[in-house]
Amino acid sequence: MRLGHDHVRVRVPATSANLGPGFDSLGLALAHHDVVEVRALGSTDVTVEVSGEGAGEVAADERHLVVRALRVGLEHVGAPLTGLHLTCTNGIPHGRGMGSSAAAVVAGLLAARMLIADPAALDDATVLDLATRLEGHPDNAAPALLGGVTVAWTEGAVPRASVLPVHDDVVPVVLVPVERCATRTARGVLPATVPHEDAAYTAGRAALLVHALCHRPELLPEATSERLHQRYRAPVMAATWEVVERLRADGAAAVVSGAGPSVLVLERASDGDAGWRRLDAVLGPRDAEGRTAQGWRVLRPGLDHQGAVASRVS
Numbered sequence: 001m002r003l004g005h006d007h008v009r010v011r012v013p014a015t016s017a018n019l020g021p022g023f024d025s026l027g028l029a030l031a032h033h034d035v036v037e038v039r040a041l042g043s044t045d046v047t048v049e050v051s052g053e054g055a056g057e058v059a060a061d062e063r064h065l066v067v068r069a070l071r072v073g074l075e076h077v078g079a080p081l082t083g084l085h086l087t088c089t090n091g092i093p094h095g096r097g098m099g100s101s102a103a104a105v106v107a108g109l110l111a112a113r114m115l116i117a118d119p120a121a122l123d124d125a126t127v128l129d130l131a132t133r134l135e136g137h138p139d140n141a142a143p144a145l146l147g148g149v150t151v152a153w154t155e156g157a158v159p160r161a162s163v164l165p166v167h168d169d170v171v172p173v174v175l176v177p178v179e180r181c182a183t184r185t186a187r188g189v190l191p192a193t194v195p196h197e198d199a200a201y202t203a204g205r206a207a208l209l210v211h212a213l214c215h216r217p218e219l220l221p222e223a224t225s226e227r228l229h230q231r232y233r234a235p236v237m238a239a240t241w242e243v244v245e246r247l248r249a250d251g252a253a254a255v256v257s258g259a260g261p262s263v264l265v266l267e268r269a270s271d272g273d274a275g276w277r278r279l280d281a282v283l284g285p286r287d288a289e290g291r292t293a294q295g296w297r298v299l300r301p302g303l304d305h306q307g308a309v310a311s312r313v314s
Contacts, residue, residue: 001121048088
């Protein structure tokens with residue numbers, strides 16, 4: 001496969017996975033983005049410029065996750081491994097359970113799609129497969145790629161995903177703390193087994209959650225309850241768990257966002273200001289940038305229904 005273009009641009013959304021009982025399967029895309037521009041070079045040099053989230057922290061060479069994913073995409077179709085210059089404008093917080101690594105992986109794979117002469121060689125099914133291999137599971141990669149709310153699963157070793165027709169009343173709000181928590185840390189505290197009763201309870205709530213998201217948003221507080229993972233993670237994100245419990249006690253559909261430590265609240269547009277008043281009661285007042293005195297940043301980005309968007313730059 002030859003390269004067909006030398007300058008491409010990708011915009012990819014933040015994501016929140018699990019949504020409570022949908023562990024490693026449900027996820028949603030948030031209208032809060034990373035933007036990556038990629039130029040193919042005649043040399044073998046690889047340079048990465050990063051602004052926004054992760055600036056000064058992430059690798060600026062071949063080790064950068066976008067570059068690694070891009071290389072995987074090019075290798076998959078047999079395209080030449082050209083030199084690269086990346087400009088990354090990052091809006092997605094790192095280490096907060098908002099899918100920053102999945103966004104980087106999807107961005108790299110879609111950049112490869114736009115660089116090659118035949119973009120169809122890296123269609124959505126192929127990108128989801130490659131992204132899942134890099135990520136380990138498809139729950140963040142699916143909504144980052146496809147947008148909206150997705151349910152992802154694997155058939156054998158092949159990942160699949162479907163986009164749900166989410167009710168217009170569903171409004172995601174994300175509470176982002178100052179603290180970070182690595183995904184490996186959050187997964188490392190999960191038990192190898194759980195009681196059958198807890199598994200059955202969570203399976204029922206996951207089914208109810210799909211119904212609530214699509215048809216009955218008023219059921220979201222009940223539908224987001226689960227017994228598989230969040231309480232086991234409480235010791236490594238105590239402040240997060242406290243906020244989740246306090247919001248849920250007040251009737252909110254609050255869950256740990258992905259592996260945490262951010263909190264996702266599924267509000268209802270028809271509730272008006274009730275959700276904001278509830279957040280203020282738990283977190284305290286917010287400044288003009290949405291930050292509280294305890295350091296929480298409150299985001300209300302809305303759902304991203306497009307998913308990742310890639311284009312060739314003239």
